[in-house]
Amino acid sequence: MNDALGAPQSVLVLGGSSELARAILRRLVARRARTVILAGRDPERLKETAAELLTLGAETVETLSFEATETAGHQSLIDDVFGRHGDIDLVLFAFGTLGVPERDATDATGAAEVAAVNFAGSVSAGIAVAGHLRRQGHGTLMALSSVAGVRVRPSNFVYGSSKAGMDAFFQGLRHHLEGSGARVVVVRPGFVATRMTAGLKPAPFATTAEDVAECVVRGLETGEDLVWAPPVLRWVMAAVKLLPTAVFRRLPG
Numbered sequence: 001m002n003d004a005l006g007a008p009q010s011v012l013v014l015g016g017s018s019e020l021a022r023a024i025l026r027r028l029v030a031r032r033a034r035t036v037i038l039a040g041r042d043p044e045r046l047k048e049t050a051a052e053l054l055t056l057g058a059e060t061v062e063t064l065s066f067e068a069t070e071t072a073g074h075q076s077l078i079d080d081v082f083g084r085h086g087d088i089d090l091v092l093f094a095f096g097t098l099g100v101p102e103r104d105a106t107d108a109t110g111a112a113e114v115a116a117v118n119f120a121g122s123v124s125a126g127i128a129v130a131g132h133l134r135r136q137g138h139g140t141l142m143a144l145s146s147v148a149g150v151r152v153r154p155s156n157f158v159y160g161s162s163k164a165g166m167d168a169f170f171q172g173l174r175h176h177l178e179g180s181g182a183r184v185v186v187v188r189p190g191f192v193a194t195r196m197t198a199g200l201k202p203a204p205f206a207t208t209a210e211d212v213a214e215c216v217v218r219g220l221e222t223g224e225d226l227v228w229a230p231p232v233l234r235w236v237m238a239a240v241k242l243l244p245t246a247v248f249r250r251l252p253g
Helices: 019-031 043-056 071-085 108-136 154-176 209-222 233-242 245-249
Strands: 010-014 035-040 060-065 090-093 140-144 183-189 226-229
Touching: 010 019, 010 071, 019 035, 019 043, 019 090, 019 209, 035 043, 035 071, 043 060, 071 108, 090 108, 108 140, 108 154, 140 154, 140 209, 154 183, 183 209, 209 226, 226 233
Parallel strands: 010 035, 010 090, 035 060, 090 140, 140 183, 183 226
Antiparallel strands: none
């Protein structure tokens, strides 16, 4: 259960090797998280993250193999984690792929892979997690979405549309769980300087993994359903949604 201050004491991370997940976990462990289950596809990075969290004060850190596109195994993996650890306070969806926007615009295989990871993987694992949160009667599912899904831009429309679908799914799941005691939080970061965006030109209001983590933890503590990182993007994207199509198309990629 969350502690008296509302901080999660047990956390499952899908995409546990990501830089955003690692930054968020550092703050959660500093606040009271003592059991952390890291599920991801890079065993070496998972081990590095586990070692760091143990040093920072976590008592139990477990690493598991997780592949977003292997949806047939998602239910059994989630069942196993909840079965062995009992109630989980927070499940963080931190996996995703940017793909190669220029390639994916014309390559069916590349585009389908982006959709499979960002959207189909989220739907599969999300339904599995939601069932357990409903049964335990509490807990938070937090999904890292993107402002790219708010209004899909021509320069990265495959990635943006996959995030738009993911974002809409988790908002719908929030309504589906209404009254169950479980909570769904969607996080919409802007451009974040990480391995995934290395070599790309930073977009306006670019931020860091550490700053996103601070927004995430603040959102958990204040009970927000939708977290923007940085917060100014809430108003920026509200304006972008109102732009005429002819103007929107001319915005720099």
